[in-house]
Amino acid sequence: MMFQIAVNGVDHAVDVDDDTPLLWVLRDVLGMTGTKFGCGEALCGACTVHLDGNPMRSCVTPVGSIGGAKITTIEAAATSAVGARIQKAWLDREVVQCGYCQSGQIMSAWALLARNPHPTDSDIENAMSGNICRCGTYGRIREAIKRAARSHGGEG
Amino acid sequence: MLVDRADLSRRRFLEIGVVTGGLMLSLKLPLARASAAIDPESLAPNAFIRIQHDGQIVLTMPYVEMGQGTYTSIPMLIAEELEVDLKQVRLEHAPPNAKLYGNPIFGGIQCTGGSTSIRAAWLPLREAGAVARTMLISAAAQRWHVDPATCRAQSGEVFHEASGSKIKYGEIAAAAAGLPVPKNVPLKSPADFKLIGTPAKRLDTPAKVNGTAVFGIDVRLPGMKIATLAQSPVFGGRVTSVDDTVARSVKGVRQIIRLDDAVAVVADHFFAAKKGLAALAVEWDDGPHANLTTKEVVRELEQATLQPGAVAQNIGNVTEAMMSAAKKVEATYQVPFLAHATMEPMNCTVHVHKDSCEVWVGNQAIARAQEAAATVTGLPPDKVVVHNHLIGGGFGRRLEIDGVTRAVQIGRHVEGPVKVVWTREEDIRHDMYRPLFFDRISAALDRKGMPLAWNHRFAGSSVLARWFPPAFDKGLDSDTTDGAINLAYALPNVHVEYVHVEPPGIPTAFWRSVGPSHNVFVVESFIDELAAAAGQDPVAYRSSLLDKSPRAKAVLALAAEKAGWGRPMANRTGRGVSVQSAFGGYMAQVAEVEVSENGAVRVRRVVCAVDCGVVVNPDTVRAQIEGAIIFGITAALYGEITLKSGRVEQGNFDTYRMLRMDEAPTIEVHIVRSSEEPGGMGEPGTSAIMPAVANGIYAATGKRLRKLPIDPSQLKST
Numbered sequence: 001m002m003f004q005i006a007v008n009g010v011d012h013a014v015d016v017d018d019d020t021p022l023l024w025v026l027r028d029v030l031g032m033t034g035t036k037f038g039c040g041e042a043l044c045g046a047c048t049v050h051l052d053g054n055p056m057r058s059c060v061t062p063v064g065s066i067g068g069a070k071i072t073t074i075e076a077a078a079t080s081a082v083g084a085r086i087q088k089a090w091l092d093r094e095v096v097q098c099g100y101c102q103s104g105q106i107m108s109a110w111a112l113l114a115r116n117p118h119p120t121d122s123d124i125e126n127a128m129s130g131n132i133c134r135c136g137t138y139g140r141i142r143e144a145i146k147r148a149a150r151s152h153g154g155e156g
Numbered sequence: 157m158l159v160d161r162a163d164l165s166r167r168r169f170l171e172i173g174v175v176t177g178g179l180m181l182s183l184k185l186p187l188a189r190a191s192a193a194i195d196p197e198s199l200a201p202n203a204f205i206r207i208q209h210d211g212q213i214v215l216t217m218p219y220v221e222m223g224q225g226t227y228t229s230i231p232m233l234i235a236e237e238l239e240v241d242l243k244q245v246r247l248e249h250a251p252p253n254a255k256l257y258g259n260p261i262f263g264g265i266q267c268t269g270g271s272t273s274i275r276a277a278w279l280p281l282r283e284a285g286a287v288a289r290t291m292l293i294s295a296a297a298q299r300w301h302v303d304p305a306t307c308r309a310q311s312g313e314v315f316h317e318a319s320g321s322k323i324k325y326g327e328i329a330a331a332a333a334g335l336p337v338p339k340n341v342p343l344k345s346p347a348d349f350k351l352i353g354t355p356a357k358r359l360d361t362p363a364k365v366n367g368t369a370v371f372g373i374d375v376r377l378p379g380m381k382i383a384t385l386a387q388s389p390v391f392g393g394r395v396t397s398v399d400d401t402v403a404r405s406v407k408g409v410r411q412i413i414r415l416d417d418a419v420a421v422v423a424d425h426f427f428a429a430k431k432g433l434a435a436l437a438v439e440w441d442d443g444p445h446a447n448l449t450t451k452e453v454v455r456e457l458e459q460a461t462l463q464p465g466a467v468a469q470n471i472g473n474v475t476e477a478m479m480s481a482a483k484k485v486e487a488t489y490q491v492p493f494l495a496h497a498t499m500e501p502m503n504c505t506v507h508v509h510k511d512s513c514e515v516w517v518g519n520q521a522i523a524r525a526q527e528a529a530a531t532v533t534g535l536p537p538d539k540v541v542v543h544n545h546l547i548g549g550g551f552g553r554r555l556e557i558d559g560v561t562r563a564v565q566i567g568r569h570v571e572g573p574v575k576v577v578w579t580r581e582e583d584i585r586h587d588m589y590r591p592l593f594f595d596r597i598s599a600a601l602d603r604k605g606m607p608l609a610w611n612h613r614f615a616g617s618s619v620l621a622r623w624f625p626p627a628f629d630k631g632l633d634s635d636t637t638d639g640a641i642n643l644a645y646a647l648p649n650v651h652v653e654y655v656h657v658e659p660p661g662i663p664t665a666f667w668r669s670v671g672p673s674h675n676v677f678v679v680e681s682f683i684d685e686l687a688a689a690a691g692q693d694p695v696a697y698r699s700s701l702l703d704k705s706p707r708a709k710a711v712l713a714l715a716a717e718k719a720g721w722g723r724p725m726a727n728r729t730g731r732g733v734s735v736q737s738a739f740g741g742y743m744a745q746v747a748e749v750e751v752s753e754n755g756a757v758r759v760r761r762v763v764c765a766v767d768c769g770v771v772v773n774p775d776t777v778r779a780q781i782e783g784a785i786i787f788g789i790t791a792a793l794y795g796e797i798t799l800k801s802g803r804v805e806q807g808n809f810d811t812y813r814m815l816r817m818d819e820a821p822t823i824e825v826h827i828v829r830s831s832e833e834p835g836g837m838g839e840p841g842t843s844a845i846m847p848a849v850a851n852g853i854y855a856a857t858g859k860r861l862r863k864l865p866i867d868p869s870q871l872k873s874t
Contacts, residue, residue, distance in 0.1 A: 016407070016408065016425070016427075016428075017407050017408075017427075017428075017431075019427075019431075020425070020427045020428075021427055024425045024426045024427040025425075027374075027425075027426070028382055028424070028425030028426055028427075029424075029425055031376055032367075033367070033370070033373075033374035033376065034366070034367020034368065035367070036371075036373075036499070036500070036548075037373065037426070037501065037577070038499050038500075038501070038580065039580045039808050039809055040430075040579060040580055040808075041580070041808050041809075041810070043808055043809040043810055044499070044809050044814075046499060073367065074366065074367035075366070075367045075368075077365075077366060077367075078366060087365045087366060090361075090365045091357070091361055091362060091365060094357070094358055094361070094775055094779060095361075096223075096358065096360075096361040096364045096365065097223030097224070097225075097779060097783055098222050098223030098498075098499065098500075098546075098547060098548050098549045098550075099223065099360070099361065099363075099364030099365075099369055099371075099546070099548070100371060100498075100499040100500045100548030100549060101499045102364050102365060103367050106365060124817075125817055125818040126818075128817045129816045129817050129818040130816075131816075131817070132499065132809060132814045132816060133499070133786075133817075134497060134498060134499045134549050134551075134787070134814065135223045135499075135549065135783045135786075135787075136782060136783035136784070136785065136786025136787055136815075136820070137779075137782070137783060138786065138815075138816075138817040138820040139782055139820060139822065139823055140779070140782070141817065142817065
């Protein structure tokens with residue numbers, strides 16, 4: 001089946017079965033490999049993207065269910081003020097080790113700060129505990145989110 | 157980022173030519189010298205550095221990046237001695253060439269593992285930089301007709317203060333290349349270090365926060381197909397029949413491949429391949445291990461510890477000392493099989509041509525990856541090109557080449573390039589596991605409670621016996637016993653035996669913190685038992701045994717002080733301690749543990765003191781310890797691979813659980829200033845935390861758990 005999807009503001013037509021998860025459309029059909037495969041069962045968060053600004057696990061999101069929702073991926077993080085702040089905080093705090101899970105971590109953090117500019121520790125845990133980091137960068141992720149929130153100043 | 161990927165495949169070929177045809181310097185390995193480099197304008201005095209006429213400094217990087225920061229710390233070594241800024245160094249992966257890029261700590265095998273990169277590179281890479289710097293200074297001095305001793309190098313230029321002359325490295329690279337390669341070049345004194353010891357920003361991370369970093373799984377090639385696979389659910393089983401009628405009708409499925417012990421579906425994209433695989437009707441002959449259970453493995457190992465093993469260490473006479481004991485303490489310990497569960501599932505891309513083969517993979521041992529592809533295809537190794545990539549988690553998994561072998565077996569049947577991607581379930585169920593060990597340990601105490609004798613015997617798999625057979629000799633290897641022998645503690649009589657037993661049909665492999673992942677848990681738990689039997693404080697007891705090991709004693713004291721050891725804690729909370737001498741350094745950890753009424757364990761805070769000798773990149777040291785502690789807590793609380801009917805029972809993160817952010821402790825790392833040789837930092841944090849957690853549970857509940865993972869049902873309050 002042909003599907004029209006809008007990824008990072010660009011329309012694409014893809015010809016796949018309707019049950020094909022968005023993850024594989026992004027990675028294998030459109031060649032956007034920033035979004036990662038980790039588990040295929042929404043257990044690890046590596047594949048997190050935004051659908052209309054909400055964090056979604058693209059590995060269990062069938063392309064047929066997306067309709068006209070706007071898809072945003074890690075490749076577009078720098079185009080958003082919040083996304084760019086998070087990327088900078090990630091680098092300033094030296095969060096990243098192997099880096100494989102970090103696309104998903106940043107997408108989850110971005111969605112959190114977009115709706116909650118000054119999250120508490122518990123808000124951060126709620127938003128981030130679905131994202132596994134095998135390198136164990138959790139402490140730094142928490143600090144980087146707070147750093148990004150602080151750099152947002154009083155705007156939020 | 158420094159790695160220029162766009163033209164990597166082309167460059168690799170060229171690189172081999174440059175390296176093998178250019179000016180060579182023998183550091184530890186006998187390297188051939190030839191007359192002409194491909195770029196005669198460049199200075200390539202050794203296998204690691206090339207200074208191009210345009211001033212670009214290229215480091216041919218012998219160690220892979222899997223998150224541990226080598227892409228920053230190794231360039232720091234070169235840049236320090238070469239007197240260039242870190243950002244002037246561009247990095248290329250070394251091609252498979254064990255003669256040039258073999259790891260001296262790993263018997264010359266070209267690999268990254270065992271927390272060896274900094275230790276292995278510490279001298280050769282600094283020497284490589286110093287040699288190049290010396291040649292550049294000599295060439296500049298010749299040009300200016302001055303004494304080289306009156307010139308100095310800084311930020312990629314040579315200066316002659318008296319005349320005010322200066323020249324960029326690139327401009328004299330060609331002249332320097334014509335000079336003899338000097339021997340015994342002095343290295344900088346640590347007091348003059350500008351980079352080493354400073355917290356350099358990681359060079360590999362900008363591409364990892366914007367989606368552009370290319371891990372092995374991200375490789376894309378024109379015309380590439382995607383495959384996924386199902387291997388025999390029981391190790392050693394075979395395919396008996398495949399009905400692919402339904403699978404062939406799945407949209408996007410291109411090809412079904414049947415191997416002796418696996419089936420693969422090749423498709424336009426991963427999901428089509430996965431759907432096709434699910435639609436296959438495969439029958440298996442489970443083979444000889446069809447009924448295997450973990451219980452059986454444990455029973456066999458337990459029995460094996462009743463028989464003598466190979467003597468790994470003997471000091472004094474344990475048997476006699478036991479007879480004069482005022483008190484005896486005996487225990488058995490057990491640690492499980494563990495999967496690596498790297499976040500990037502196993503994958504490998506191959507393109508098998510008639511007379512050559514290309515492999516794209518993130519692997520910790522790429523010369524072995526090349527050999528593996530050569531073996532499957534029957535091609536000579538020099539017809540196999542391996543493109544190494546960033547690694548989405550190694551932890552020892554990618555020291556193995558089973559995935560390359562499998563991908564090439566599949567790729568041989570495919571026209572054009574194919575990327576083989578394991579599902580998470582396939583990744584977990586066909587991992588190669590940290591071995592299960594069974595330990596029997598006893599000690600004799602004198603009237604004051606101090607140890608007179610230490611008697612330890614354990615049974616399990618030897619990874620090295622398979623991975624590097626020459627390292628296994630007379631029933632022993634250096635890894636399996638690491639952390640069980642040569643203890644930092646002063647023990648008058650010691651006897652340690654290892655009984656080599658390979659579990660049937662279960663592949664075992666290195667896993668973050670390797671031998672110590674097992675031994676340090678046993679030793680540091682048991683010394684805690686002795687302290688308890690002696691009625692003494694666990695820190696004071698250890699400390700009194702560490703007079704001959706001042707570095708261990710010092711980290712113990714520091715960790716205890718920073719943790720507030722001895723301060724009262726609430727009911728069902730406690731502090732556990734561990735001390736470790738491993739990977740060329742010393743570490744002590746104190747874990748604050750809380751045990752709920754229903755037995756759930758939470759590690760709230762970990763304080764770590766480390767003396768790892770000279771620190772190259774302090775923030776990387778901290779990051780590695782933080783991550784290693786999370787890795788170790790995950791294993792201590794949740795990690796266990798079990799078998800039933802010959803099948804691995806776990807498959808994804810629901811059944812093979814990972815620590816998550818809401819469970820992660822705060823971690824404090826205190827680094828001791830030291831001028832000793834650098835120690836490895838990728839792993840020690842993992843082995844040291846496991847006993848600290850178990851000892852903390854004892855402090856919180858009075859229950860001594862001698863088997864990992866922790867069983868909460870034994871910790872319920874009654």
